[in-house]
Amino acid sequence: VREDAFSALTSVARALAPERRLLGLLRRYLRGEEARLRDLTRFYDKVLSLHEDSTAPVVNPLLAFTLIKRLQSDWKNVVHSLEASENIRALKDGYEKVEQDLPAFEDLEGAARALMRLQDVYMLNVKGLARGVFQRVTGSAVTDLYSPRRLFSLTADDCFQVGKVAYDMGDYYHAIPWLEEAASLFRGSYGEWKTEDEASLEDALDHLAFAYFQAGNISCALSLSREFLLYSPDNKRMARNVLKYERLLAESPHQAAAEAVIQRPNVPHLQTRDTYEELCQTLGSQPIHYQIPSLYCSYETNSSPYLLLQPIRKEVIHLRPFVVLYHNFVSDSEAQKIRELAEPWLQRSVVASGERQLQVEYRISKSAWLKDTVDPILGTLDHRIAALTGLDVQSPHAEYLQVVNYGIGGHYEPHFDHATSPSSPLYRMKSGNRVATFMIYLSSVEAGGATAFIYANFSMPVVKNAALFWWNLHRNGEGDDDTLHAGCPVLVGDKWVANKWIHEYGQEFRRPCSSRPED
Ligand SMILES: O=C(O)CCC(=O)C(=O)O
Ligand SMILES: [Fe+2]
The missing domain is CATH 2.60.120.620 (q2cbj1_9rhob like domain)
Structure with missing residues (x-):
């Protein structure tokens, strides 16, 4: 049986080793790509300078020869260079070797549930957690349960993944605040694409709208769905949802005001x-x-x-x-x-x-x-x-x-x-x-x-x-x-x-x- 990575801190610490190997691989990849791009830039600059030279470039037979040679051979070698794919291949091969030592999806679930547990038991607010502070919020009173020496904050995609774990379990009580935080962070950085991200603003809005609908808050579901359509106007499913939510609200307008209170899941009141x-x-x-x-x-x-x-x-x-x-x-x-x-x-x-x-x-x-x-x-x-x-x-x-x-x-x-x-x-x-x-x-x-x-x-x-x-x-x-x-x-x-x-x-x-x- 595979050993899980979240249920003991020694196991969490063990996950540092494969990440260090991945860092080594990525550094080698970046070095390779930097060298490749430096060399391409050199070639570009060289040819560009020949074109910018005011003296006619073809009267000199040496220049004439190299023009012909470039077009016959140099450009082909540049365009068909295998270097980029060799670099990425090395990165992928290295990753495959590390892969068996990486945490599995169950670990991500376990770690996400741990954050939600801390949120519940210590009454931490999600916005604070995402900013890296451990504050207990009761009414208007705010208590720092722990003050980290260095603030470490979560990204939009981090918050999305926590919310998604809850969402997939049908736990909208936890899904909503985490997806809200994700959506708010994605809005703040809209258009800045991050390679490592799994999700986007549209994903956050889509999940959040459905979570609100499931929780009985139709008006929130409606406004989020409309916001989604601003970014993806051609999405048929979302257009249908908007119509459905509008109809539901028209049928029972009191729904608009109803702030449904969602119960914390799995815990009968004890x-x-x-x-x-x-x-x-x-x-x-x-x-x-x-x-x-x-x-x-x-x-x-x-x-x-x-x-x-x-x-x-x-x-x-x-x-x-x-x-x-x-x-x-x-x-x-x-x-x-x-x-x-x-x-x-x-x-x-x-x-x-x-x-x-x-x-x-x-x-x-x-x-x-x-x-x-x-x-x-x-x-x-x-x-x-x-x-x-x-x-x-x-x-x-x-x-x-x-x-x-x-x-x-x-x-x-x-x-x-x-x-x-x-x-x-x-x-x-x-x-x-x-x-x-x-x-x-x-x-x-x-x-x-x-x-x-x-x-x-x-x-x-x-x-x-x-x-x-x-x-x-x-x-x-x-x-x-x-x-x-x-x-x-x-x-x-x-x-x-x-x-x-x-x-x-x-x-x-x-x-x-x-x-x-x-x-
Ligand atoms: O870790 C603790 O503080 C309590 C542990 C405990 O109750 C147990 O292991 O049975
Ligand atoms: Fe005990």
């Missing part, structure tokens, strides 16, 4: 979704400690000799469910080492669905499982986790370390880490459910990517090298619904985390059970 998005938009929010005295900071020693020598700062983040953050759980070099060990093994992340494992839109990342035998560092981490939590993390009482790298707008929508159905593949280890999660942040991010606890109503910003720990199960073994959590879409950055999932069996004396459901 309270959890609203909370999730609000928690993501804060880019990480926590209760303020001095206001809640039971939340405290301390150095965890857990009476372990290891931790006495190297104490780790523990911050209690939340009590029910119990969530703690261990600062500097790993060092920069350990985090880097783990990322490097995982990199070659990364594969599209899956989720459990009944008994099966599926790739889904609500979890966009790649992940790898690292066995303890892969490198001694994994045993070191296990010891550290065991010392901190007091739990048995030896196989089969815990899973291998799962290293995750998020992709463009990568995320993991609200979910439980523990199994909620007895048929879950989680139980294949025969060591019970996932009693606790120990999650290490192996990178920082520029913006976004917080870990949001929906019902507990807080979000944890990515704190590089820190580890987040929480219990997924009550002491009676039942799942704690309050642990519903999510990885917010990464707005800017390369987010890596590692999960150590600890199972029920083996912890009987380490976390005594209780029949009180609230424990």
Whole structure:
């Protein structure tokens, strides 16, 4: 199976290599063509100067001879030169060799959907995104979620392609603002043809008109179709559309005023979704400690000799469910080492669905499982986790370390880490459910990517090298619904985390059970 290029940032970065090869090819092509045109210009200038010379050009037998020779031979060689086609052939051959390493259309779709996801979750406006700014717009309030050091803006064709992905899915909610932006940028540069562009102003108007029609906005569909006809007056289909829209508006004139509100697709209105998005938009929010005295900071020693020598700062983040953050759980070099060990093994992340494992839109990342035998560092981490939590993390009482790298707008929508159905593949280890999660942040991010606890109503910003720990199960073994959590879409950055999932069996004396459901 082909590896996708959008679901992990390491894969995106890998796409830089083929583009560098293409740049090399194009540079060679340009050099060749420049040399060819320079030589043609030389020939042109030479012949032109002979014609401009006031002395009669044919009295000199040498000149007379070269005139005859030029017309008999030189011009033919110029006109039939193979150089241009050889240059383009070399470019095309080189491209064909690189082609298998290029992202596929599914990657373009994935990347476009990522932009729309960021637009939704962070309430970014498309006009701003196209200009390269990451601004949250709510009513009249504008907040910069991220300020890039250098503005990078999108072209008309870039916006068209995003809109087209939405359009082809019948998602007019997203198609309209992106196609609007495309049309507006195409209008601004009308007549400037760009070789790399797939679309034109006419294409944008055509799609936008139909999107508005589908969304129930006939008057917009009509005016865009009329604008289209200004550029392509002979288009029969568009002329018919104009007549149809005019008739529809005449039949029900109230349509003209109706600003149909289009619903965001695929998301039935959910309270959890609203909370999730609000928690993501804060880019990480926590209760303020001095206001809640039971939340405290301390150095965890857990009476372990290891931790006495190297104490780790523990911050209690939340009590029910119990969530703690261990600062500097790993060092920069350990985090880097783990990322490097995982990199070659990364594969599209899956989720459990009944008994099966599926790739889904609500979890966009790649992940790898690292066995303890892969490198001694994994045993070191296990010891550290065991010392901190007091739990048995030896196989089969815990899973291998799962290293995750998020992709463009990568995320993991609200979910439980523990199994909620007895048929879950989680139980294949025969060591019970996932009693606790120990999650290490192996990178920082520029913006976004917080870990949001929906019902507990807080979000944890990515704190590089820190580890987040929480219990997924009550002491009676039942799942704690309050642990519903999510990885917010990464707005800017390369987010890596590692999960150590600890199972029920083996912890009987380490976390005594209780029949009180609230424990
Ligand atoms: O990346 C995050 O912040 C959360 C990840 C997560 O919940 C998971 O991998 O199960
Ligand atoms: Fe999770």
